Amino acid sequence: xxxxxxxxxxxDKIQFGAVLPSFEDPAxxxxxxxxxxxxxxxxxxxxxxxxxxxxxIDCDFCWVFCPDSCFEVEEVVNKRGKKQAKIxxxxxxxCKGCGVCVEVCPTPIKSLLMFSEFxxxxxxxxxxxxxxxxxx
Amino acid sequence: xxxxxxxxEFACTPDRFNGGHRLCPGCAHGMIVREVxxxxxxxxxxxxATGCLEVCTAIYPYTSWDVSWLHIGFENAAAGISGAEAxxxxxxxxxxxxxxxxxxxxxxxxxDGGTYDIGFQSxxxxxERGHDFLYVCLDNEGYMNTGAQRSSSTPIGAHTTTSPRxxxxxxxxxxxxxxxxxxxxxxxxYVATATPGSKHWKxxxxxxxxxxxxxxxxxxxxxxxxxxxxxxxxxDTVEISDLAVETCMFPLFEIEDGHKLTVNYKPKNKLPVxxxxxxxxxxxxxxxxxxxxVIEEIQKEVDRYWEYLLRREEAGV
Ligand SMILES: Cc1ncc(C[n+]2csc(CCOP(=O)(O)OP(=O)(O)O)c2C)c(N)n1
Ligand code: SF4
Ligand code: SF4
Ligand code: SF4
Ligand SMILES: [Mg+2]
Numbered sequence: 001x002x003x004x005x006x007x008x009x010x011x012d013k014i015q016f017g018a019v020l021p022s023f024e025d026p027a028x029x030x031x032x033x034x035x036x037x038x039x040x041x042x043x044x045x046x047x048x049x050x051x052x053x054x055x056x057i058d059c060d061f062c063w064v065f066c067p068d069s070c071f072e073v074e075e076v077v078n079k080r081g082k083k084q085a086k087i088x089x090x091x092x093x094x095c096k097g098c099g100v101c102v103e104v105c106p107t108p109i110k111s112l113l114m115f116s117e118f119x120x121x122x123x124x125x126x127x128x129x130x131x132x133x134x135x136x
Numbered sequence: 137x138x139x140x141x142x143x144x145e146f147a148c149t150p151d152r153f154n155g156g157h158r159l160c161p162g163c164a165h166g167m168i169v170r171e172v173x174x175x176x177x178x179x180x181x182x183x184x185a186t187g188c189l190e191v192c193t194a195i196y197p198y199t200s201w202d203v204s205w206l207h208i209g210f211e212n213a214a215a216g217i218s219g220a221e222a223x224x225x226x227x228x229x230x231x232x233x234x235x236x237x238x239x240x241x242x243x244x245x246x247x248d249g250g251t252y253d254i255g256f257q258s259x260x261x262x263x264e265r266g267h268d269f270l271y272v273c274l275d276n277e278g279y280m281n282t283g284a285q286r287s288s289s290t291p292i293g294a295h296t297t298t299s300p301r302x303x304x305x306x307x308x309x310x311x312x313x314x315x316x317x318x319x320x321x322x323x324x325x326y327v328a329t330a331t332p333g334s335k336h337w338k339x340x341x342x343x344x345x346x347x348x349x350x351x352x353x354x355x356x357x358x359x360x361x362x363x364x365x366x367x368x369x370x371x372d373t374v375e376i377s378d379l380a381v382e383t384c385m386f387p388l389f390e391i392e393d394g395h396k397l398t399v400n401y402k403p404k405n406k407l408p409v410x411x412x413x414x415x416x417x418x419x420x421x422x423x424x425x426x427x428x429x430v431i432e433e434i435q436k437e438v439d440r441y442w443e444y445l446l447r448r449e450e451a452g453v
Contacts, residue, residue, distance in 0.1 A: 022202050029150070036156030036193070036200040044161060060147035064337045065374055067166025068155035075148045085147030094155030098162035098363075099371030104334055 037094070041068070045097035047114040050124040051090055055111040060085050062101035062112060070095045137349035138176050140341045149174040157200040158192040162370025164360040164377065165189045165274050167332040168340070169245065172272055172356075173203060175344035178239045180204065181220050185213035185255055187247030188281040189274060210250050214259040217244040218267040225268075241348050242269040248289035249279040252315050263322045263353040270347045270354045273315065276362035284365040288313040291385075292437075293430045294418045296365075301421040306430050311437070319355040320391040326350045328390035328400075331359040333377035339388055339400055359386045367417025379412040384442040385434075389449075397448050406442070409435045 020034040031037045063071040063085065070092075073085040097114070105112045109131065115124040140146050152173045159166050165188055173180060180203040184190040190207055193200035208216035221242045246255050251273040259271060278296050279285040286299040290308045295301040299308035320327045326347050330340040340358070347354035361376040363369070368376055380386035381401060388400040410431060413419040422430050 020197055020199050022199055031154075031202075034197050034199055035154060035202075036195075036198040037154040039156035039198050041156060041158070058144060060143045061334070061337075063147045064143060064171065065167055065332060065334075066155075067159060067161075067163050067170070067373075068157070069151045069153060069166075069170060070155055073147055078144075082145065083148055084142075084144035091155065096161035098373075099369075100162050100373055103371045104374055 040093045041096050042093055045095060045117055047097050047099070048092065048095060048117055049090060049097070049099070049101050049112045050115050050119075050121050051087065052111045052113075052125060052128055053087075055107050055109055056087055057107055057111070058084065058086050059106060060087065061104040061106060063087065065100050065104050067098065067100065068094045068096055071101070138345045140175065140338060140345055143337065146174070146341060152180070152202040153193075154200045154202065156198065158195060159188060160362075160364050160370070162363045162373045163188070164276070164332050164362070164373050165192075167373070168272070168274060168330070168358045168360055171332070171337065171341050172243065172245075172270075172344040175341045176241060176348045178241045178348070181217070181224070181240060181242050182206065183208050183213045183216040183220065183242075183244045185244070185246035185250035186210040186281070187250050187274070187279075188276075189245055189247070191281055211254040212258045213244040213246040213250060213255055214262040214269075214271055217242050217269045217271070218262040218265065221267045221269055242267070243348065244269060244271045246271070246273055247279070247281070248273060248275045248277060249285075249287045251275075252289045252313050253287050259319075260322065263319065263324060263355075266352055268351055268353070270344070270356065272344075272356045272358055274360045275357055276360045276365070277312070278362070278365060280362050280365045289315070292434060293413070293422050293427075295421065296418070306422065306427045307418075316355070316357045316389075316391075319357075320394050322353070323394035324355055324391075325352045325393055326354040326390065327357075327394075328355075329357045329359070329386065329388055331361075331377040331380055331386055331388070332374060333381050334374050335378070336381065336388065336401065343390065365418065367420075368415055372415065376412070376415060379407065379415060383407045383409050383412040384438050385409060385412050387442060387445055389445055395453060397445065399445050399449050402446075409438055 021032055022035045024030045024032040070090050072089045074088045075083055076086045078084050102112045153170045183206045277289045278287055284296045286296040291312045293307045295307045301307045328343045330343050361373050382403045391397050
């Protein structure tokens with residue numbers, strides 16, 4: 001059986017019985033170069049979602065509905081001692097800019113908004129709508 | 137069985153289905169598959185029939201799967217998974233040290249083309265033989281990976297390239313095959329419908345968890361709105377799922393042991409089917425005066441089926 005090191009990476013040189021392992025180091029869950037997690041689809045995007053940590057209530061709707069597994073979470077323990085997921089960011093290598101996360105975000109002023117790819121995130125956060133201009 | 141109660145807790149699950157796949161932006165296949173594979177902590181062996189999911193998650197040399205995954209033909213996801221399951225059972229029996237402390241579960245994914253149509257014989261056979269697996273149909277109501285041809289799941293009135301709308305045609309003419317009921321009629325211990333609607337993430341994850349932990353053949357028919365071929369904006373995938381449920385075009389229910397039916401969600405105000413149809417380009421021609429009668433027919437059929445489900449649940453037979 002071919003091992004990753006011996007693997008050719010063009011389709012016409014693939015060996016019979018070749019296996020593409022998802023993990024380089026399965027015990028520590030280190031994903032291999034064959035895992036699409038390490039591929040980039042960022043150039044599919046015209047607009048990107050920007051995340052505003054200050055407004056987020058950690059409902060995790062964005063996490064569950066993102067079809068591209070983009071939301072990065074950190075496991076934290078809440079006051080009642082239960083574990084819960086805190087959203088810490090978006091993986092922009094994997095995000096295709098579909099906008100689903102923005103649609104499902106339930107906060108009165110959204111914690112996720114779409115911005116042009118060319119707007120820096122810091123700048124986007126400065127442009128975030130305030131309470132007054134919510135209804136226009 | 138994994139206990140799925142709050143989303144805050146469910147979201148701590150390390151993802152076993154990765155981004156970097158090439159499904160269209162906003163594709164519901166990705167949402168459904170993530171929920172299913174994250175609904176268990178057991179090791180999984182998965183077979184996937186050819187279709188958008190298979191093609192987009194295994195573009196050489198990349199894989200989007202953190203679990204054992206096997207690509208099989210268009211017609212035999214169920215045959216492939218039953219073979220893997222039978223082999224695993226036989227080897228475990230022969231050699232007790234074979235993966236002793238692992239609880240391996242078997243799941244197959246197929247599109248509606250690969251399930252309602254060409255893969256139906258292998259699914260029916262695998263179910264009859266009683267293998268221990270979950271089969272998930274990603275029902276986007278057409279052969280979408282090859283550019284939207286009709287399948288026996290395409291609903292009346294929908295435009296596809298092989299049920300085209302035109303001067304003389306209002307689109308698909310045959311009624312959608314009721315595969316969920318057909319699978320229940322096999323006597324499966326568990327059969328259910330699901331869709332990635334905003335209120336229904338838990339319904340889907342719990343159904344997947346239950347189906348995976350149930351011994352024997354189980355089946356989930358998951359409505360998978362297809363932004364590209366149903367013609368709606370990618371950000372609206374979840375809303376379309378919601379409307380499918382709120383109009384009762386796609387009711388959420390489950391059937392245990394081949395007969396015991398439970399309706400899992402009853403809309404407070406059942407919306408008219410127009411609300412669902414008008415949001416999708418594939419039905420836009422139905423709103424012309426000469427095709428309005430088709431919408432009325434669709435509404436009648438939806439009302440009839442909903443009534444049937446409610447009565448059957450009430451009767452408890
Ligand atoms: C035997 C066979 N016939 C035809 C094809 C070509 N083909 C590949 S995917 C596909 C359509 C898949 O439709 P469906 O199962 O509904 O999945 P979707 O892409 O819609 O998710 C077809 C016809 C094939 N791969 N194998
Ligand atoms: S825009 Fe789409 S792909 Fe990007 S993070 Fe939001 S849901 Fe995920
Ligand atoms: S959907 Fe909005 S509020 Fe909820 S976790 Fe995501 S960003 Fe935060
Ligand atoms: S064609 Fe439809 S089902 Fe296929 S990847 Fe695109 S949105 Fe998903
Ligand atoms: Mg299909």
